[in-house]
Every structure is written in structure tokens, then in C-alpha cells.
Amino acid sequence: MTKDKMQDGVAVLLEHASFRYANSDFSAVKDVSLTIQKGEAVLLCGESGCGKTTLTRLINGLIPQYYEGEFSGDVRVCGLDVAKAELYETARIVGSVFQNPRSQFFCVDVTSEIAFGCENFGMPEETVRTRIAETADEIGIEDLLGENIFHLSGGQKQKVACASVAAVRPDVFVLDEPTSNLDVATIRRLAQILRHWKAQGKTIVIAEHRLGWLKDVCDRVVYLRDGEIAMDCAMGDFLQIPSEELAAMGLRTMTACKAKQTMPKNNMAGTIDIQNCRVAYGNGRPALKIDGLSLPKGDVIAVIGDNGAGKTTLARCICGLEKRSAGCVCYGGKRCKRRELLKTSYLVMQDVNHQLFCESVSDEVRLGMDEANEPLVDGTLAALNLTTLSDRHPMSLSGGQKQRVAVAAALLAGKQTLIFDEPTSGLDLRHMRETARLISHTRGKCTSIVVTHDSELILLCCTHVLHLEEGRMRAFYALDGEGRQKLEQYFRTNDKPNGKEEEQIGRKEPGRKEETVEFETTVCICGES
Amino acid sequence: MRSVLQASAKKRGLVLDPRTKLLLLVTVAVFVLGGAGGEALRWATPCLCAVSLALLITAGKYKTAAVCVAIYVLMDTLQRSFGGRTEGIVNFLLLASAGILTRFLPSIITGAYVVSTTTVSEFSAAMRRMHISERLVIPLSVMFRFFPTIGDEFSHINAAMRMRGVSLGGGNAGKMVEYRLVPLLFCSVKIGEELSAAALTRGLGADVKRTNVCEIGFHAQDVAVLILCIAPYVYLILNAVGVL
Numbered sequence: 001m002t003k004d005k006m007q008d009g010v011a012v013l014l015e016h017a018s019f020r021y022a023n024s025d026f027s028a029v030k031d032v033s034l035t036i037q038k039g040e041a042v043l044l045c046g047e048s049g050c051g052k053t054t055l056t057r058l059i060n061g062l063i064p065q066y067y068e069g070e071f072s073g074d075v076r077v078c079g080l081d082v083a084k085a086e087l088y089e090t091a092r093i094v095g096s097v098f099q100n101p102r103s104q105f106f107c108v109d110v111t112s113e114i115a116f117g118c119e120n121f122g123m124p125e126e127t128v129r130t131r132i133a134e135t136a137d138e139i140g141i142e143d144l145l146g147e148n149i150f151h152l153s154g155g156q157k158q159k160v161a162c163a164s165v166a167a168v169r170p171d172v173f174v175l176d177e178p179t180s181n182l183d184v185a186t187i188r189r190l191a192q193i194l195r196h197w198k199a200q201g202k203t204i205v206i207a208e209h210r211l212g213w214l215k216d217v218c219d220r221v222v223y224l225r226d227g228e229i230a231m232d233c234a235m236g237d238f239l240q241i242p243s244e245e246l247a248a249m250g251l252r253t254m255t256a257c258k259a260k261q262t263m264p265k266n267n268m269a270g271t272i273d274i275q276n277c278r279v280a281y282g283n284g285r286p287a288l289k290i291d292g293l294s295l296p297k298g299d300v301i302a303v304i305g306d307n308g309a310g311k312t313t314l315a316r317c318i319c320g321l322e323k324r325s326a327g328c329v330c331y332g333g334k335r336c337k338r339r340e341l342l343k344t345s346y347l348v349m350q351d352v353n354h355q356l357f358c359e360s361v362s363d364e365v366r367l368g369m370d371e372a373n374e375p376l377v378d379g380t381l382a383a384l385n386l387t388t389l390s391d392r393h394p395m396s397l398s399g400g401q402k403q404r405v406a407v408a409a410a411l412l413a414g415k416q417t418l419i420f421d422e423p424t425s426g427l428d429l430r431h432m433r434e435t436a437r438l439i440s441h442t443r444g445k446c447t448s449i450v451v452t453h454d455s456e457l458i459l460l461c462c463t464h465v466l467h468l469e470e471g472r473m474r475a476f477y478a479l480d481g482e483g484r485q486k487l488e489q490y491f492r493t494n495d496k497p498n499g500k501e502e503e504q505i506g507r508k509e510p511g512r513k514e515e516t517v518e519f520e521t522t523v524c525i526c527g528e529s
Numbered sequence: 530m531r532s533v534l535q536a537s538a539k540k541r542g543l544v545l546d547p548r549t550k551l552l553l554l555v556t557v558a559v560f561v562l563g564g565a566g567g568e569a570l571r572w573a574t575p576c577l578c579a580v581s582l583a584l585l586i587t588a589g590k591y592k593t594a595a596v597c598v599a600i601y602v603l604m605d606t607l608q609r610s611f612g613g614r615t616e617g618i619v620n621f622l623l624l625a626s627a628g629i630l631t632r633f634l635p636s637i638i639t640g641a642y643v644v645s646t647t648t649v650s651e652f653s654a655a656m657r658r659m660h661i662s663e664r665l666v667i668p669l670s671v672m673f674r675f676f677p678t679i680g681d682e683f684s685h686i687n688a689a690m691r692m693r694g695v696s697l698g699g700g701n702a703g704k705m706v707e708y709r710l711v712p713l714l715f716c717s718v719k720i721g722e723e724l725s726a727a728a729l730t731r732g733l734g735a736d737v738k739r740t741n742v743c744e745i746g747f748h749a750q751d752v753a754v755l756i757l758c759i760a761p762y763v764y765l766i767l768n769a770v771g772v773l
Binding site: 060061062065066067086087088090091092094095096098100102103104105106107108109111112115116117118119120121122123124125128129132150164165168319321342343345346347349351353354355356357358367368395409413 | 648649650671674677678681682685686688689690691692693694695707708709711712715716719720723724725726727728729730731732733734735736737738739740741742743
């Protein structure tokens, strides 16, 4: 361990750090110098591709040890030269939480996962057991010990990820967009965990596009643009920035987009009816229980609700993917079989990579298309800005382009219902608006159902809101003036601090006034990776 | 595929040490599938089958057990009742399929029991107790971790294919395989990369001896199964040296 440059109280020290990924033409991070004091909580924000994620990888040593490319400069974490140190040496002092819950678990059950890090460092078995118990208690997941991680919800997985990192007791925590797929309530719990770490004197570096929840967690905001630090200020000053200016910086805000996307008119009549829909989990607990629901054809319907409220199950029912709900969806009063539903509807998945199969975009959109639709191909490609890409391989496109290809394919296949599963998770302002445009484009052509936690997206492109709670329909309303209030109500209610949990983390209740302010910033969501 | 070494720590019925399970698997393969010992060891086959089946039932895999027993009984009956009465190609097909299935089934049952009741950490703890090199244990446990992921990805891709109206039924079978494999490879490579990055940031491969909190060890039930497993080997050896 080199200690020559170690300064007392400095946790992370970057000096003129630059990095260019091996197969990229430009530097992801250019000549960045940054000093983070021990105990500080720093938020990294900026548009997609601004270098946030790269910066977190510089700190946890994955760059240059794991990701190949050209690296120069000096990175020290608690005195350790992480660019030269072995990854396992860095791992003792830096704990990392990643975005994708699917790919950050090494074990299958929660207990072994929490033990994993400690075991790697060869801690005595007794110590590891104590650590598991202590950490589970701290994070509040005792009830999950021994469970299969593959059966947990997204929020639970992220808590397990935090616990398994915390069990090693690192000095620095690095989080890379941990909230991409989380609902507002779960994000609150994550904020409590971070505050708890901060109270223990840990240093926290978090790259995020959703800003609001970090308002009273982080003390400092670093804004990156094109791989350089464009702004570095205290959280207090950052909160003073007007939302229009934040939007201009490419950061997501709520207030800046009160104006709705101009949407095509909906000339379709009739409804899609869902009747007597009953789906239960393996253990008999109802996953979805809807007696009667009529969705207007041709409109854009947002489906909201907490993690585990049955949103995905409903989407699968409408697509005909859910075996247990046969015959509960009716088009024009006629009960549809699963085979018919599979024909009439299409799910745009969260990971679009699962649904692109062909060698070129033009082949892709023609797969499963009726020959009679051939004259429509050029028009649809042009409308979705895909004309110039028609010879590219779909896998070589960017995320947003892939999404558009999937939608083009669905429209040309004559689908009547499109379902978007969390289409904007992990997107920054610009890309979110792009997706909103894409969704509003489908209005009047087919019925769109958008499963999302993104209030800004809903305000931009949806006409109706369906609110699910514990598998039941809580409310269904049009997004007019009154509807907007109801929607805001949902996000606000979810944002209220839960007294019991606050107590558990041992933090003072924020005052009433502060609570209101907090709402404004929680829905002000910010640009990203 | 999803259940391969994916047991959670709860509800696993009669708990056996992973090493006992491995020995049982090898023994069943050698004597039932491989037919070692010939006529002299006829008695061992039903014993080993019964034990494997009983274990599978204690693990709560009733459906798997029932299906296996049904297939076994059916094939055995077919072989006994029609084996002598048919001739030519029919006889050949009947004997071949019945013979293969009845020989393979016990091993499949044992295999199903082993993989559905062992967790990855138990597996690696057992490998370590047997002093098998980390170089082998780490890749193997990564592999087991990867099975459910591939299963997950595959079911997503399948759903997407069904919604596009492309299935194996019609059209070009080769294309259908390609359509599945391209996204599967793409997603698996990406997940694999993220998975190893995550594992490395958590100290995998550190230069110290790894510990394991899994409580594995031999109990009374292990002793019983071990004796049963060793018996046929002992018999075989004694037979070979001419004591029996």
C-alpha cells in the first residue's frame, strides 16, 4: 500500500484521471480531479454517457483492472493506489452496489450472498455468522435470510445487495444507479440505509439520474458533462437551481414539463375489458384479482403501483403470456383465448435485447408481418426515424433505437395492444422524452399500456392512469386536471416518511415543512449514465 | 434447468452431506447404469433405486418422483410382456428404448435429487473439504450460478417469439434456433460480464484461504447411506479376490 500521497481525512483522491474504453473513439472521462473527504456523500449526475459510471468504476478499481482501455492519472482510495492494486485489495475498502439486480448476485440464497464477501476474505466462520446477523438486522432483512434470491422483488434484491456489500464493512460505498427499477416507497428505504451508513462515518459516492431521494442524503453534487466535471457544489446550492436550468443541463425535473406532448387524436372506439381476473402466486397469495375493468381502445394507459402490486402480472395477462388467467380479457365483448391474445398484443420488454432476432432492421420489422402490410413499411420506418438504420444489425443499435425497432415491428405486425414494461428505467431526460414521443406516436393506432414508476413519463404521454395495489384495482381515472392531482397524490403519499422505519435507523423525524419540500424534489428526477 | 443447484436453504427434507450425495450418485451410475458386478450384484440395484426415490420424495419432489416411477413401471411391463412376442425392428426398438430408459432412470432420479437439494455454497464447501483446487471450484460454482440466469433469459426470449408469432412448428427450423440463440448469447455475455465484475468487487480470488459458513458434516443418515453405497464395492472387491 503506497501512503506517500495519503492525506488525513481524504477518502477518494482522483488526480488528472482519464480513461478511454478499448473499442471507443473518445475518452469517457477526461482529466478529472476530485477530492472526496471521509464521511462525505457525493452525488454524481449528468446526461447519459457523461462519464458517471466510468467514474464509479475508477473508484472501485474495475477500471483499469477489469475494463480494458487507456488509463492515465492517479486514483487513490483511503491511500490505496487502486489503479495498481489487485481488485481484492480494493474490495476490502470499497463496496459496490450496481444497477442490475439480475447480475450482481453470486449466490442463490440470501444468507450465502451476505456471507460471500466475508468468506472471500477468509474471515473466521464465527465472525461471518455474526456479521450476517448484524447486517441483516441493520438493513432490516432478517425475514429474508435463507430465501431464494431469484424469488425476491426488485426492491428486496437491492436491499440484499446493500447488505451483502455492507457485511464486509468497507469504508467507501460506491453505488451505480441503484434505483433504476424501484418504486418510490422502496427508494425511501434505500435512502434510510444510506443515511445509516453516513451516520457510521462511511463515505458514499452515488451515480444517479433520480435526484430527489438524495436531497437529504448527499451533501455534495458533482455534475459531469462529456467526461469532465462541469459543476461541483454543495447540495444546498444545487437545490436552488431553477428547474428550467436543470432541464437545460439534461437533468430530469418535474416542473419543466407541465406541457404535454402533442398527441395524435384517438379515433378508435370501444374498450378492452378485463373480467374476473384471478392469478395467485405459488403459495396461494393472490397476485392479481380484478373483477371488472374497461380500458379505452386507442388511448395510452399508465399502470402504477408499488413493486409487487401486480403490474407485471396484469401485463402478462393482457399479452396472453399468463397461463393461469385464461379467458379473462375481452376485445369487443368477446372473450379471447391466449392464442388470440398473443396475436393481438405485444410486450415491449424492459430489456429489448430479448426480442430482436434478425440480421437487419428491415428484416426485423418484416418478421411476423402480413404480406399485405408491405406498402406500410417505409412509412412506419420513417415515422419512427429508422429509415437510415434499416440495414444495420438490431443488436448494434442504441437502447432507444432498439425500442423503436421493437415498436415498428409490433405496429407492422398489426398488433392492437402494445404494452411497455418500464420503458424509461435508467434513462436520462433526453432519452425519456424520446420514449415519451414514441409512445404518444402510437395513440390512435393501437392501445398502449405503460407499466412505469416514472411520473414524468406519465404526465408527458399518458391519457389514463390505472393504479394497482396488492393485486387489486385501487383506482382508474383519466389524466385530466383532477387526475393529475390524484397522480401527484400517489407519489406524495408514497413519499411520506414512515415513522417506524425512521426510528429504526435512529434519525430524527423531519419537520412538517421539510416534508412538503421533499416532495417537490422527489418528483424532480434527474439525468443519468 | 432452473433447479440445478438452486435450492434455497429452506425446506429441503432429509439433509445429507453433499459428499454423501455425490457418492450415492457415483454408486448408482456404476452399479445401476453401468451394471458393474453383473448377476452377482443384482440385489444392489433395487436397494439403490429405492433409496434414491425415497430421498427424492423427502425433498418434496413428488411430481418428479411419480413421473419417473410411472415411466419405469411402463417400460418394465412393456419389456416383460412384449419383449418375447415381437420380432424384427419392433422388437429391437422396444428393447432398446425400454432397456435404455430403465437403466438411465435411477441415475436421473438420483441426479434430480442431488441438484435440487444442494446449494452452491454447500457444493463449494464440500469440494473444498475434499481438497479440490479453487481453480476448479470457482468456475464450477459460476457455472451453476449461470444456469437459472440462462433459464430466465430463455423464457423471456420465448415469450417474445410467441408474441411475434414465430414458433418451431412452421417454417425453417434452423432459423428458429438462430432467432433464439442470437439474443440469448447477447444477453448472456452481458450478464456474465456484469456478474464477474460484481464478484471481483466483492473480493473473489483474494490471496487468502476462503472460508465457508455452510454447515456441512456427516450425520446418522449419512452413515446409513454411505454404508449402503460402499457395500456393493466391498462385495465386488471380495468377489474379485475370491473370498466369496
